[in-house]
Amino acid sequence: MTEFLQQLLNGLSLGAVYALIALGYTMVYGVLRFINFAHSDVFMVGAFAGYYLNRWMPSDSMAGGLAILAGSMAFCALLGVVIERLAYRPLRRRSRLNVLITAIGVSLLLEYTGQFLFGAAPKPFPQLFPVRTFQFAGGLIVSTNQLAVLVLTPLLLAALHFIVLKTRFGTAMRAISFHPVAATLVGINLDRVISFTFALGSALAAAGGILYSLNYQSIDPLMGVLPGLKAFVAAVVGGIGNIPGAALGGLLLGIIETFVNGSRWSTATDAIAFALLILILLFRPAGLLGKLEVEKV
Amino acid sequence: MNAPASPLLELRGCTIRFGGLTAVSGLDLAVGERELLGLIGPNGAGKTTVFNLITGVYRPAAGNIRFAGSSLAGLRPCQIASLGIARTFQNIRLFPSMTVFDNVRVAFHLHLLSGIAHALWRGRTFRAEEESIESRVMEMLEIFRLGRHRGAAAHSLPYGDQRRLEIVRALATRPRLLLLDEPAAGMNPSEKSELMRLIRFVQERYRIAVLLVEHDMHVVRGVCQRLVVLDYGVKLAEGVPEDVLRHPKVVAAYLGEQNTPRRAPAAPAES
Amino acid sequence: MMPGRRFLLLLGAVAAGSVLSLQSHRINPYFLDVAVTVAINVILAVSLNLINGYTGQFSLGHAGFMAIGAYIAASTTMFWAPGLLPAASSPGFIGMAVFPAALLAGGLAAGLAGILVGAPSLRLKGDYLAIVTLGFGEIIRVIFRNLESVGGALGLNGIPACTNLFWTISMAALTIYAVTSMVHSTYGRGFTAVQDDEIAAEAIGINTTRYKITAFVVGAFFAGIAGGLYGHFKLSIDPRGFDFMKSIEIALMVILGGMGNTVGVIIAAILLTLLPELLRPVAEYRMMLYSFLLILLMLTCPQGLFQPRFFRRLLSPFLRGSAAPAEDPPRPA
Ligand SMILES: Nc1ncnc2c1ncn2[C@@H]1O[C@H](COP(=O)(O)OP(=O)(O)O)[C@@H](O)[C@H]1O
Ligand SMILES: [Mg+2]
Numbered sequence: 001m002t003e004f005l006q007q008l009l010n011g012l013s014l015g016a017v018y019a020l021i022a023l024g025y026t027m028v029y030g031v032l033r034f035i036n037f038a039h040s041d042v043f044m045v046g047a048f049a050g051y052y053l054n055r056w057m058p059s060d061s062m063a064g065g066l067a068i069l070a071g072s073m074a075f076c077a078l079l080g081v082v083i084e085r086l087a088y089r090p091l092r093r094r095s096r097l098n099v100l101i102t103a104i105g106v107s108l109l110l111e112y113t114g115q116f117l118f119g120a121a122p123k124p125f126p127q128l129f130p131v132r133t134f135q136f137a138g139g140l141i142v143s144t145n146q147l148a149v150l151v152l153t154p155l156l157l158a159a160l161h162f163i164v165l166k167t168r169f170g171t172a173m174r175a176i177s178f179h180p181v182a183a184t185l186v187g188i189n190l191d192r193v194i195s196f197t198f199a200l201g202s203a204l205a206a207a208g209g210i211l212y213s214l215n216y217q218s219i220d221p222l223m224g225v226l227p228g229l230k231a232f233v234a235a236v237v238g239g240i241g242n243i244p245g246a247a248l249g250g251l252l253l254g255i256i257e258t259f260v261n262g263s264r265w266s267t268a269t270d271a272i273a274f275a276l277l278i279l280i281l282l283f284r285p286a287g288l289l290g291k292l293e294v295e296k297v
Numbered sequence: 298m299n300a301p302a303s304p305l306l307e308l309r310g311c312t313i314r315f316g317g318l319t320a321v322s323g324l325d326l327a328v329g330e331r332e333l334l335g336l337i338g339p340n341g342a343g344k345t346t347v348f349n350l351i352t353g354v355y356r357p358a359a360g361n362i363r364f365a366g367s368s369l370a371g372l373r374p375c376q377i378a379s380l381g382i383a384r385t386f387q388n389i390r391l392f393p394s395m396t397v398f399d400n401v402r403v404a405f406h407l408h409l410l411s412g413i414a415h416a417l418w419r420g421r422t423f424r425a426e427e428e429s430i431e432s433r434v435m436e437m438l439e440i441f442r443l444g445r446h447r448g449a450a451a452h453s454l455p456y457g458d459q460r461r462l463e464i465v466r467a468l469a470t471r472p473r474l475l476l477l478d479e480p481a482a483g484m485n486p487s488e489k490s491e492l493m494r495l496i497r498f499v500q501e502r503y504r505i506a507v508l509l510v511e512h513d514m515h516v517v518r519g520v521c522q523r524l525v526v527l528d529y530g531v532k533l534a535e536g537v538p539e540d541v542l543r544h545p546k547v548v549a550a551y552l553g554e555q556n557t558p559r560r561a562p563a564a565p566a567e568s
Numbered sequence: 569m570m571p572g573r574r575f576l577l578l579l580g581a582v583a584a585g586s587v588l589s590l591q592s593h594r595i596n597p598y599f600l601d602v603a604v605t606v607a608i609n610v611i612l613a614v615s616l617n618l619i620n621g622y623t624g625q626f627s628l629g630h631a632g633f634m635a636i637g638a639y640i641a642a643s644t645t646m647f648w649a650p651g652l653l654p655a656a657s658s659p660g661f662i663g664m665a666v667f668p669a670a671l672l673a674g675g676l677a678a679g680l681a682g683i684l685v686g687a688p689s690l691r692l693k694g695d696y697l698a699i700v701t702l703g704f705g706e707i708i709r710v711i712f713r714n715l716e717s718v719g720g721a722l723g724l725n726g727i728p729a730c731t732n733l734f735w736t737i738s739m740a741a742l743t744i745y746a747v748t749s750m751v752h753s754t755y756g757r758g759f760t761a762v763q764d765d766e767i768a769a770e771a772i773g774i775n776t777t778r779y780k781i782t783a784f785v786v787g788a789f790f791a792g793i794a795g796g797l798y799g800h801f802k803l804s805i806d807p808r809g810f811d812f813m814k815s816i817e818i819a820l821m822v823i824l825g826g827m828g829n830t831v832g833v834i835i836a837a838i839l840l841t842l843l844p845e846l847l848r849p850v851a852e853y854r855m856m857l858y859s860f861l862l863i864l865l866m867l868t869c870p871q872g873l874f875q876p877r878f879f880r881r882l883l884s885p886f887l888r889g890s891a892a893p894a895e896d897p898p899r900p901a
Pocket of ligand 1 (some may be wrong): 294317338342347
């Protein structure tokens, strides 16, 4: 029982990170209908930003850790906006395939630049928050790092929820994903909303990068590839373009993966994530919460 | 004039719903061999939906459809096409990236003798068949005055030409029944009269039945031997054009509203 | 029966391959290496082009098919053939007789997997299909990682060196021949029809299911052959070599070449293979430059590098086969 709870907890904290990354994929997909492949590398840059920020102003308190988190989120928000401006905007009227390939190019560029600047070898990720472990009744152990994930992720999700549902930008975002042409006709500034979406998604990816690294304690320039891919799977499972779906898919994937990892099929963890994806899509082609768009003939 | 005794196509009690909307409700419809039947009704009456039911794009919730004596229930659109039903679409669906020639050529695929193996070996049989298809495609394109466009990409054609090309493509499958969904939409008067001539001509020449959906009453009168009127998915009237078009219910539901802004008759309607 | 002129072109390429192969001891080994890699990538790109470019099914699982071909072919030459007939273990016999059978076995196994991977394309489109095929590719990789009989995560070593210029050039020529011949026929225009409009295709009697699965099976078959060549060229394979980045690399060749344009795709495959080699002198910046150039290419020529018209005019004297190429206006009747 304790072991089950412990695994569930581990799964939730992994799933929370997937959810944070998946949100970025889903939001960008919502407004632009394309897979931002470089998103997983923004996640990596977020982790490295945290690493270097901590080198300049080492954190030993809760507040210091949060400041570093905020700094890294701000940096990545800017990075996201710049990437969209330089690489994706010129192609907006082109086929989605073109943008997809450009995104792959950006992804590779970030990875190789990372290898060039930071070196290919893994670096130990520092403790940003004071290290402590809490022992609960029944032997359940929670570290500050896990606690950070489990507390910060819901907060970030709540903030996102507020932004998307209650602010003008959020309303504009939803309008665009609902009907881009109509949205521009009623005077919504497409460029600004898209920039904003990239900023938001990238900031969340940065948060994900730091929270992920806190628990894995090692970072390298290719660290984004696999979590990014999984998070994308999560977004698709939840129904891409659908924000609650991305969160749900992320949590689901994190939990399932953790349980599989703890079982005797651990070497097949990655395959099982994808097998799940294939099954869900075959039975619900639009994902768990997505709506199927039926073509009128 | 009544429904034919042993029809080529027969719908019995066909019903389909989209969410809460009953788009077609308990429809009986029969098309005789080599008949020119018009299916008319205001926008949203369910005419296109009837085409989609016949061609297997949608499945009826109730009722059945028989073609040439056998049931179409459960068949895929491509199987229905291979039985001899071809159609055009209200919002033109050509193969935009392919040439005019290829749009028609690919429709010969149903009656092809050679398959992958022949295409790979490229022997005499294959070449003979490709050549004969080529000449038949050109012949059909010439009939519809599209021959000079044969190398152009289909999407680059003017609107009226695209509509005619869609008809040629449908004919190339060698159908026994041709379904035309608003073929005159967006055409100018001279194109329309040519279209009428062509519909009558291909019906004669290829000995096929035609089910025509059309808003232009001049075209309908000029082509159809019999009319069925649909409104809100229900059959309102049926018979020879003169009678049907004077029928009070039809006038109320359909012709009457040509004076009201509910529908602009000549505008190409969406979906 | 007389084969078409295209067929003679194919035979010509095979003959050229064998001559080159016989003279290969005179060729700088580095160039030989690059040439084999180029030819393998051409096979991969042209076969993916049938799925992505002509049939419009965005697949990111091509490396998975390659992995199947590589492992099955290697197992054939290393374990199965010597097990079946012990006499078959002399290097010469393996090179000349067992190897082609091994390639065929690898291709067939991959083609079989193509049915499985192609099946979701019946329900899914676009990005969803891309991610599912990517998932299949990853699953295939994980399966090999867990198969201890083929080396598991360590990979399979000591594969006999059977791949040479003759086999790679012949197989590349065969792939190009097969894909272009299929597509340039009345039957084959159905692939493009499926890509352009599935509903219209069904309406003229095209069985879209059959076409999609055929594209996947044929594409996978040749990817499997490429995998077999790759394994017997590198002499050791491991699951990491077939990850989704490899699939993406192949998809890049197809897109840069201009979807559904075989000549363009061939050239893109050659260029994208050579580009990292050409950038070798600036070793440190090499991959950064590579990705930067990729972005630049997409921004400056989004239609693909190679407009078919230009190349068709350039190559028209060589390409005129028994039937006019499909993109060409047909000859007057
Ligand atoms: N795929 C669909 N989903 C939902 N509603 C549909 C669909 N197809 C048709 N309808 C509805 O069914 C009704 C009949 O449409 P249609 O057959 O296109 O009319 P017509 O062709 O007579 O103008 C309309 O109200 C239309 O909105
Ligand atoms: Mg209609």
